[in-house]
Amino acid sequence: xxPAWTARLLLAQRATxxxxxxxxxxHLATIIYAVRLGLxxxxxxxxxxxxxxxxxxxxxxxxxxxxxxxxxxxxxxxEWANWRGYSLELAMIALSLVLLALGLRAAFAVYGA
Amino acid sequence: MQSDTLELDIWRGDRDGQFQAFTLxxxxxxxxxxxxxxxxxxQDASLAYRFxxxxxxxGSCAMIVDGIPRWxxxxxxxxxxxxxxxxxLEPLRNLPIVKDLAxxxxxxxxxxxxxxxxxxxxxxxxxxxxxxxxxxxxxRAADVAIECINCGICYSACDVVxxxxxxxxxAALNRSWTLVNDVRDQGQKSRLEAVAAxxxxxxxxxxxxxxxxxxxxxxxxxxxxxxxxxxxxxALRGEV
Ligand code: SF4
Ligand code: SF4
Ligand code: FES
Numbered sequence: 001x002x003p004a005w006t007a008r009l010l011l012a013q014r015a016t017x018x019x020x021x022x023x024x025x026x027h028l029a030t031i032i033y034a035v036r037l038g039l040x041x042x043x044x045x046x047x048x049x050x051x052x053x054x055x056x057x058x059x060x061x062x063x064x065x066x067x068x069x070x071x072x073x074x075x076x077x078x079e080w081a082n083w084r085g086y087s088l089e090l091a092m093i094a095l096s097l098v099l100l101a102l103g104l105r106a107a108f109a110v111y112g113a
Numbered sequence: 114m115q116s117d118t119l120e121l122d123i124w125r126g127d128r129d130g131q132f133q134a135f136t137l138x139x140x141x142x143x144x145x146x147x148x149x150x151x152x153x154x155x156q157d158a159s160l161a162y163r164f165x166x167x168x169x170x171x172g173s174c175a176m177i178v179d180g181i182p183r184w185x186x187x188x189x190x191x192x193x194x195x196x197x198x199x200x201x202l203e204p205l206r207n208l209p210i211v212k213d214l215a216x217x218x219x220x221x222x223x224x225x226x227x228x229x230x231x232x233x234x235x236x237x238x239x240x241x242x243x244x245x246x247x248x249x250x251x252x253r254a255a256d257v258a259i260e261c262i263n264c265g266i267c268y269s270a271c272d273v274v275x276x277x278x279x280x281x282x283x284a285a286l287n288r289s290w291t292l293v294n295d296v297r298d299q300g301q302k303s304r305l306e307a308v309a310a311x312x313x314x315x316x317x318x319x320x321x322x323x324x325x326x327x328x329x330x331x332x333x334x335x336x337x338x339x340x341x342x343x344x345x346x347x348a349l350r351g352e353v
Binding site: 001003004006007008010011014075078079080084 | 273276277306307309310311313315316344345347348349353
């Protein structure tokens with residue numbers, strides 16, 4: 001890959017890492033808070049349904065993760081499996097899209113359910 | 114083992130070689146290189162190894178001594194030999210073995226070139242001498258990393274080099290960093306691009322084996338961290 005792009009990927013990886021650091025912390029705190037009074041689907045959906053803040057937060061979380069994870073995985077594949085070149089870039093773009101699609105689908109599902 | 118003899122196991126042959134045992138007198142202030150030279154002169158003239166200066170300047174005598182990469186002309190036997198134990202000598206890791214203790218350094222120096230580890234004067238010579246204040250930030254950063262003797266010890270110690278044969282490695286990147294800090298240099302864009310690429314500074318895991326074993330007490334890890342910062346900055350500004 002063109003070095004300018006490699007540098008940008010790393011920049012994107014670091015930037016999304018910062019977002020994820022906060023997002024993961026909030027996510028974990030939310031889980032602990034949510035299960036306080038026992039956990040069931042109905043209760044959780046009751047809190048998330050129609051909650052725009054919830055949707056916005058998890059959308060940002062999902063977008064950051066779908067950028068961050070494939071970049072890291074790409075490095076691991078390069079280093080440990082000697083996988084290089086276009087096939088690797090395409091696979092990682094595909095992975096990014098899959099993460100994005102599955103993540104947003106889940107976020108919208110609990111928002112709109 | 115008597116205390117006045119030194120027993121060594123020395124790697125013979127290429128990749129598929131094996132260790133050969135040697136015994137020789139233990140001498141005062143004897144270095145590992147002295148021992149190898151004595152074996153070659155008195156016991157086996159076919160033993161292959163490299164040296165030139167014998168005083169820690171040329172960087173050609175590096176070997177693995179009991180698992181640790183060292184400059185053998187500046188390593189005394191008494192300092193590294195565990196009491197009564199045999200010493201094991203092997204060629205450097207991560208480079209093809211030519212024969213016995215001599216490795217092929219070509220890739221090491223090719224990467225030095227690929228990391229643009231050389232001064233680029235530009236097309237037109239400057240009108241006057243550049244003034245570089247010894248106290249300037251750039252000058253001090255270059256000073257800290259400049260004393261490399263190209264021994265290949267850091268390259269041999271780096272695990273990322275063994276995983277990724279394209280990785281430029283600590284020595285080349287360290288040299289590149291000294292040039293990034295050379296205000297006279299005219300080739301900064303291509304240098305930053307060379308070290309920002311996939312096999313460049315961002316592949317470093319910062320686990321510091323290079324810094325641990327560098328006989329000149331340099332810290333390639335720190336230089337590489339400098340390159341990471343500099344390439345990030347250049348990417349943010351759209352300069353690479
Ligand atoms: S700090 Fe970087 S260059 Fe040094 S040994 Fe570790 S990975 Fe290699
Ligand atoms: S940085 Fe140190 S270990 Fe690496 S080649 Fe230079 S002198 Fe040798
Ligand atoms: S022989 Fe020159 S550094 Fe050891």
